[in-house]
Amino acid sequence: MGIDLGGTKIEGVILSSLDDTTPIVRQRIATEGEKGYDHILSRIAQVLDLLKSASGLKPERIGICTPGVLDPGTQTMKNCNSTALNGRPMLADLEARLGLPVVMANDANCFALAETHLGAIKQQAPKARTVFGIIMGTGVGGGIVVDGKIIEGRHGIGGEWGHNFWTALEVPAIAGRPVAWKLLSQVLLWKDSIWSNPALKNSLSKLLWRLKRIPMQKPPWIDYTNSLAGPYQSSSIF
Numbered sequence: 001m002g003i004d005l006g007g008t009k010i011e012g013v014i015l016s017s018l019d020d021t022t023p024i025v026r027q028r029i030a031t032e033g034e035k036g037y038d039h040i041l042s043r044i045a046q047v048l049d050l051l052k053s054a055s056g057l058k059p060e061r062i063g064i065c066t067p068g069v070l071d072p073g074t075q076t077m078k079n080c081n082s083t084a085l086n087g088r089p090m091l092a093d094l095e096a097r098l099g100l101p102v103v104m105a106n107d108a109n110c111f112a113l114a115e116t117h118l119g120a121i122k123q124q125a126p127k128a129r130t131v132f133g134i135i136m137g138t139g140v141g142g143g144i145v146v147d148g149k150i151i152e153g154r155h156g157i158g159g160e161w162g163h164n165f166w167t168a169l170e171v172p173a174i175a176g177r178p179v180a181w182k183l184l185s186q187v188l189l190w191k192d193s194i195w196s197n198p199a200l201k202n203s204l205s206k207l208l209w210r211l212k213r214i215p216m217q218k219p220p221w222i223d224y225t226n227s228l229a230g231p232y233q234s235s236s237i238f
Contacts, residue, residue: 001051003064006083012047014055021118025054037084040099061100066108069156108135109150112143
């Protein structure tokens with residue numbers, strides 16, 4: 001059983017097998033993150049109960065993808081757009097609440113890895129060795145897969161391209177306010193009305209131009225462990 005924890009919804013699914021990704025059961029409820037951390041945990045438990053009830057199956061363990069990441073050092077959550085999760089030992093708390101082993105990973109990493117082994121990359125570019133996945137939902141993130149394995153990084157934030165600095169001239173605005181990355185997917189839903197409005201069209205064009213530049217920037221989001229400066233200096237750890 002797998003659970004996707006998002007800022008807006010929590011969705012759970014049971015697959016037939018890794019070879020057949022057709023869902024046996026799928027359940028989805030609102031996250032209701034504004035009600036706090038404990039409530040989010042109870043909503044996850046509710047999705048699990050719905051899956052068990054609908055399928056008649058009892059899991060031995062579950063997998064869950066989360067916004068943000070479990071810090072490798074502190075074992076607490078960080079960088080979550082669902083801010084109630086930040087600083088909390090979510091993995092330990094979930095295992096205690098559910099009475100099951102839990103495997104937890106960042107949602108964008110799961111997305112990139114799944115598309116590499118089961119989805120678009122497997123179908124359209126099966127020989128690809130390096131994959132960069134961009135995910136846009138309530139929050140923004142990414143994952144890097146090299147030779148079939150996810151690059152988590154020393155701090156667990158490998159692939160998190162959404163953490164970028166913009167100069168004042170590069171920040172597009174609608175009605176005078178900067179447009180956050182997390183709004184882009186919503187803005188695109190209104191594209192027909194936006195393209196007919198010169199001011200909004202100009203703002204969105206700037207935003208899309210900036211988006212295209214992200215993969216070409218110097219990538220701090222690889223979250224490297226060692227930095228090499230040659231030809232004489234040996235590697236140093238940051």
